[in-house]
Amino acid sequence: MADAVPVLECRNLTKSFGAVHALVDVDFTLRKGEVRALLGKNGAGKSTLVNVISGSVQPDSGQLRLRGEDVQWDSPGAARSGGISVVHQEFSLVPGLTVAENITLGRWPTRGLGFIDGDELQARAQRALDTLGEHLAPWEIVGNLPIAQQQMVEIAKAIVDEPDVLILDEPTSALNASEVDVLLALVRRLAATGVAVIYVSHRMKEIPQVADAMTIMRDGREIATLGIDEANPERVAALIAGEVAELKGMTHHDRRNDPVVLSVRNLAVDGVLDDVSFDLHQGEVLGIAGFLGSGRTELLEAIYGLRHDVKGEVAVQGKPVRRRKPRKMLARKLAMTSEDRKRAGIVPTLGTGENVVLTARGRVLPAFWIRPGRERTIQSDTIDKLAIRTSTPAQPIGTLSGGNQQKGVIGRALAADMRVLLLDEPTRGIDIHAKTQIYTLIRELAETGVSSIFVSSELEELALVCDRVIVLRSGKNREELIGTEASAERILALAMKED
Amino acid sequence: MATMDATAKWRVAGNALGSQFQRLRSWDGFGLLVVFIGLYVVLSLKSPLFLTTKNQLSILQSAAFFGIVALAMTLVIIAGEIDISVGSMAALSSSLVGVFVVKHGVPFGLAVVLVIIAAAAVGAFAGAMRAYFGVPTFIVTLALYLGLKGLAQLVTNNFPQTIPAKEFFYWGDGRVGPIPFTDIEIPVPALYFVGMLIIIAVVAKSTVFGRSIYAVGGNSKAANLSGINVRRVKILVMMIAAIAAAVTGLLHTAQLNSGNSTIAVGLEFQAIAAVIVGGAALSGGKGTVWGTVIGVMFIAALLNGMTLLSVNSYAQQVVQGVVVLVAVVVNVWRSRGTALD
Numbered sequence: 009m010a011d012a013v014p015v016l017e018c019r020n021l022t023k024s025f026g027a028v029h030a031l032v033d034v035d036f037t038l039r040k041g042e043v044r045a046l047l048g049k050n051g052a053g054k055s056t057l058v059n060v061i062s063g064s065v066q067p068d069s070g071q072l073r074l075r076g077e078d079v080q081w082d083s084p085g086a087a088r089s090g091g092i093s094v095v096h097q098e099f100s101l102v103p104g105l106t107v108a109e110n111i112t113l114g115r116w117p118t119r120g121l122g123f124i125d126g127d128e129l130q131a132r133a134q135r136a137l138d139t140l141g142e143h144l145a146p147w148e149i150v151g152n153l154p155i156a157q158q159q160m161v162e163i164a165k166a167i168v169d170e171p172d173v174l175i176l177d178e179p180t181s182a183l184n185a186s187e188v189d190v191l192l193a194l195v196r197r198l199a200a201t202g203v204a205v206i207y208v209s210h211r212m213k214e215i216p217q218v219a220d221a222m223t224i225m226r227d228g229r230e231i232a233t234l235g236i237d238e239a240n241p242e243r244v245a246a247l248i249a250g251e252v253a254e255l256k257g258m259t260h261h262d263r264r265n266d267p268v269v270l271s272v273r274n275l276a277v278d279g280v281l282d283d284v285s286f287d288l289h290q291g292e293v294l295g296i297a298g299f300l301g302s303g304r305t306e307l308l309e310a311i312y313g314l315r316h317d318v319k320g321e322v323a324v325q326g327k328p329v330r331r332r333k334p335r336k337m338l339a340r341k342l343a344m345t346s347e348d349r350k351r352a353g354i355v356p357t358l359g360t361g362e363n364v365v366l367t368a369r370g371r372v373l374p375a376f377w378i379r380p381g382r383e384r385t386i387q388s389d390t391i392d393k394l395a396i397r398t399s400t401p402a403q404p405i406g407t408l409s410g411g412n413q414q415k416g417v418i419g420r421a422l423a424a425d426m427r428v429l430l431l432d433e434p435t436r437g438i439d440i441h442a443k444t445q446i447y448t449l450i451r452e453l454a455e456t457g458v459s460s461i462f463v464s465s466e467l468e469e470l471a472l473v474c475d476r477v478i479v480l481r482s483g484k485n486r487e488e489l490i491g492t493e494a495s496a497e498r499i500l501a502l503a504m505k506e507d
Numbered sequence: 508m509a510t511m512d513a514t515a516k517w518r519v520a521g522n523a524l525g526s527q528f529q530r531l532r533s534w535d536g537f538g539l540l541v542v543f544i545g546l547y548v549v550l551s552l553k554s555p556l557f558l559t560t561k562n563q564l565s566i567l568q569s570a571a572f573f574g575i576v577a578l579a580m581t582l583v584i585i586a587g588e589i590d591i592s593v594g595s596m597a598a599l600s601s602s603l604v605g606v607f608v609v610k611h612g613v614p615f616g617l618a619v620v621l622v623i624i625a626a627a628a629v630g631a632f633a634g635a636m637r638a639y640f641g642v643p644t645f646i647v648t649l650a651l652y653l654g655l656k657g658l659a660q661l662v663t664n665n666f667p668q669t670i671p672a673k674e675f676f677y678w679g680d681g682r683v684g685p686i687p688f689t690d691i692e693i694p695v696p697a698l699y700f701v702g703m704l705i706i707i708a709v710v711a712k713s714t715v716f717g718r719s720i721y722a723v724g725g726n727s728k729a730a731n732l733s734g735i736n737v738r739r740v741k742i743l744v745m746m747i748a749a750i751a752a753a754v755t756g757l758l759h760t761a762q763l764n765s766g767n768s769t770i771a772v773g774l775e776f777q778a779i780a781a782v783i784v785g786g787a788a789l790s791g792g793k794g795t796v797w798g799t800v801i802g803v804m805f806i807a808a809l810l811n812g813m814t815l816l817s818v819n820s821y822a823q824q825v826v827q828g829v830v831v832l833v834a835v836v837v838n839v840w841r842s843r844g845t846a847l848d
Contacts, residue, residue: 312732338734345732352732355725357792366722366733369715378713420733 013076015040015172015204016061016092021070023056023228028439030056031067032228038173043195043205045215047248048225049466049500054208057225058175061206062094063087075172093166094175099158101165103151108133110150111165136168139201140194156187163191167198174198175206180214181301192218210299212241213506226250245504249467249496258451260475260491263292268326269428269459270342272311275320280306282483284320288428288461291454295474296463297499303483304463305347308430312337312344324428338367343421347433347463349410353417356406360398361387363405363416367424390419394449411442418449429453429460435469447473467496467503479503536786536798538837543805550812557815560691570807571696572755573774574800577781578707579751581799582717582744584782587724587791588637588644590748592629592651593778595659597756597771600626602659604757605668605766615675622753629655630749634742644745652775659768668766679761696758703751708796720744725792780827781806784834806830 018036022029031053038044048054059065061072063081072079074090081087084094101110108130109116117128133146142160144153150161159179166174176195180188195218199205207219215222216236223233224247232247270288275281281303288294298304310318313332322329324340334344346352355363364387365373373382387401394415398408405416414434421429431450435443450460450473464470470477477494479487479502487502551558576593583590600622607618633651636642677695684692711717722730723740731737752774759770785802787794809830813823 314732334732335734335736343734346728352726352728355722355729355792357725358721362718362721366730366735369718371734373715375715378715378718424734 014038014073015075017071017073017076018057018061019071019073021057021060021067021072023060023065023067026439029228031060031070034070034225034228034230036061036223036230038204038206040172040204041199041202042221043199043207043219045219045222046206046208046225047210047215047222047244049248051466052225052248053228054225055177056228058094058177058206058208061087061173062092062175063090088169088171091169091172092175093169093171093173095159095162095166095177095179097178097181099162101150101158101161103149105150106146107137107144107148107150107153107161107164108146110161111136111146111168113165115169132168133164136164139167139198140164141197155182156184156190159183159187159191160194163194167203171203173204173206175208177208178210178300179207180209180211188214210504212244212504215239224248241504242501245497245501249500258447258472261291261454262491263289263475264490266290266292269324270311270461271321271323271326273321273323275307275310275318275322277303277306277310277315277318277483280483281310281318284480284483284485286478286485286488288459290459291457292476293450293454293460293462293474295470295477295494296461296480297467297470297477297503298480299503300465302480302503304480305432306483307480308344308432308461308463312342312430314344338371338424338426341426342428342430343367343424343426344430345414345417345421345432345434347436349413349417349436354405354413357404359400359402360391360396360405360408360412360416361401364390364401364419364423367420367426371424386423390423394419394422395445409438409442411438411445414438414442414446415449418446422453427458429458430463431460432463433465434462435464435466443469467499470494470499471496481505536795536801538841539784539786539798539801539805543801543808546805546808546812550808550815554812554815557812562811562815564691564694564697566804566807566811567697567700568694569811570803571694571700572758573777573781574700574803574807575703575758576748576751576755576774576778577785577799577803578703578796579744579748580778580782581785581787581794581796582707582711582720583644583748584779584787584789585711585724585791585794586720586741586744587727588741588744589779589789590633590644590648590745590752591775591779592633592648592655593748593752593755594771594774595652595655596626596629596749596752597759597774598768599655599659599662600753600756601760601766601770602663602668602768603766604760605670606662608670609668609766615670619757622757623750626749626753627746630746631742633749634745637745638738638741656768663766663768665768667763670760670765676761676764679758699754699758703754704796704800711796716740716743721792723791777806777827780831780834783831783838786834786838788838802834 014037016038018034021031021034023031034057036057046054056065060067063084063086079090081090102113111133112129117125117132119125130146137144137146140160140163142164144157144160150158153161159182180191183191192214195205195207209215219236221233221235222239224231224244226248266289268287269290273285275284284307296304296307309315311322313334313336322332324342329336329340365383368386369375373379391398391401396412396415396419398412405413418434435446447469450462454460462470462474471494474494475491477489477499478485479499481503489498556562580590603625604618604622607613607621608615629651633644633647636647637644679695681695682692683695683698719730719735719740722735723737727737755774756771760766781802782794782799784805785794785798787798806827810823813826
């Protein structure tokens with residue numbers, strides 16, 4: 009029999025970030041010893057829900073109840089003391105410290121006067137490791153451990169304070185098959201001791217092995233909570249994808265008989281990409297679909313010459329390009345925009361106009377002297393054409409909204425007269441209005457003969473914008489969907505397929 | 508009507524002047540300019556000698572001895588790098604020119620050219636270590652700081668190499684003039700400083716290379732994806748800094764009339780301090796040549812003024828330290844106000 013009072017109860021949780029509704033009226037209940045899978049696309053609200061429960065985000069409204077009592081976290085530390093631990097997708101370990109020091113990180117026992125109690129520290133860490141059944145030396149330096157063992161340290165760190173609720177965010181994304189089995193068994197064992205687990209994952213195969221039930225989220229809402237035996241893959245996929253909004257005026261073309269502008273043959277990167285081949289045609293928008301870790305970004309990096317461990321061939325306009333690097337690709341009128349706009353896209357301190365002409369210099373603009381007049385023309389033309397909202401071209405691009413920053417990054421390629429664009433998640437983190445503008449822009453460019461590769465984890469936008477979609481799974485291009493075949497449901501089903 | 512026109516004209520002119528002033532006020536270096544002018548007012552009130560032509564020229568001359576390096580250092584710091592080996596580089600170039608001329612009888616002009624080439628090579632080395640091996644320039648130039656200093660002492664055996672050439676003295680420590688109808692004679696080092704200022708200002712403002720420095724320092728990943736040759740930019744700025752250091756070493760040599768391995772102690776500190784006071788961010792991507800010019804003049808005037816007021820020379824160092832610290836705090840505080848984070 010389940011306990012009468014749930015361990016965790018969320019009522020009407022609502023959270024908005026600006027115009028984006030990340031959580032809308034979400035109810036979520038978790039019982040002792042239960043493993044609940046949490047599913048949804050990127051941006052469905054999974055992370056926000058997890059963040060609210062674990063105290064790193066404050067909800068706008070709604071209640072959070074732990075063991076029947078109302079709680080309010082003002083920091084992740086408070087949630088942790090209250091009995092909620094999170095294992096984040098990215099490791100939060102200090103590589104230079106030992107296993108024991110990492111497990112007890114931030115709450116090291118002292119003997120007073122700030123001297124660390126080494127024996128107590130070791131003992132606590134050992135207890136956590138024993139609970140996991142892990143035979144790891146507590147004095148080992150974490151940085152020297154393989155990834156799977158680091159993941160175990162991460163989990164040990166989360167359970168060292170014996171939480172009531174343990175949240176695992178994509179815990180298997182860095183693990184191989186046998187390591188995944190170990191981890192799933194471990195989660196079951198923890199649940200048997202009474203810990204309630206929230207298990208965030210997109211790997212459909214593991215969920216029946218580990219979860220008792222699943223909650224599916226879409227557009228910030230809780231769509232359905234199903235017992236594991238009621239959930240068949242088709243139903244789940246349909247619930248995750250939802251209905252697809254139609255965007256007016258988007259006409260797709262089959263460009264497969266047009267000239268090939270970029271041809272990729274047998275591209276491989278050890279452990280990431282495995283024998284990827286395709287052609288991109290003039291005026292075509294080619295979507296690349298696949299989950300995190302499927303090799304999407306690595307594929308673009310391999311084409312653009314940002315990796316040195318690439319095998320296989322890339323040809324632009326029929327001419328093979330060896331020893332690729334960005335400058336060489338730009339000389340062949342091919343440009344890439346990074347998914348990480350802040351870190352690799354914009355130069356935040358420089359003006360918007362200045363950002364726009366960075367690539368143009370030395371290409372359509374002279375290579376040595378600055379020609380202020382011509383630069384001004386190109387800057388304001390591009391800013392007008394892409395409707396970038398900035399007070400003056402001199403306004404630092406770092407002060408603009410994400411959507412306008414992204415337009416600036418694309419504008420940089422256009423100002424330099426690029427013919428092939430590799431766009432990695434061009435709509436990440438921007439609002440719906442700006443997204444629509446970017447879609448329209450890509451389609452308009454296609455009409456003028458500019459070809460794009462459009463990488464996105466939002467399947468609807470791939471279906472909306474692309475003439476053709478390639479699905480990547482574990483580093484291989486598996487399927488190709490043409491035109492209207494490429495519906496969000498089809499793409500999702502293929503991306504989730506287990507080989 | 509005529510009067511109306513005149514008033515309207517004045518109003519237009521007034522507005523134009525007003526908007527010019529608005530632009531000046533919104534300039535990053537405006538606060539610094541105000542502080543600089545304040546310093547001038549205070550010092551000229553305290554000491555009657557301060558505002559004399561002779562004293563101002565002497566400030567300009569002493570400014571040249573670290574200002575040339577500070578200008579080059581501005582580019583290095585905007586690129587997100589640092590060069591702490593400039594003092595040792597200056598000492599080495601002084602030593603080398605002395606040894607070439609005195610011990611090996613190399614013609615003076617050729618010796619200067621050789622020294623500049625050597626400096627460029629050292630700078631290229633430091634830049635290449637950064638660009639190709641990822642060694643932080645702080646570490647590379649820390650090694651060079653020790654290594655070049657040692658090399659300078661090694662080649663000279665730590666003895667001054669007295670150079671007999673008279674004209675050399677003129678090129679380094681002479682005066683040009685007098686300027687017609689006055690008795691003002693401009694010190695030659697000040698001319699080098701102004702020359703360097705023009706070159707660096709033009710490079711920073713009007714060349715693709717100069718603009719690329721800002722992009723590389725502001726976000727080197729984005730710069731690389733945009734097709735900017737990040738490695739070349741880094742190597743070139745380190746070369747420019749090393750050459751500026753060598754020129755400064757040659758100026759010292761001329762002033763002392765000998766190649767000397769003990770000169771230019773603390774040059775790196777004064778140069779970096781001037782750049783920081785001038786508003787550049789050590790994290791890169793931000794800074795102006797004009798800010799540095801004011802920074803250089805500020806420090807030179809401050810030191811000159813304190814000497815005129817016979818402030819203890821150790822106390823002067825304390826004041827310099829405080830000035831740099833305050834400048835950094837002001838910079839950090841000001842950049843927090845922007846939405847960039």
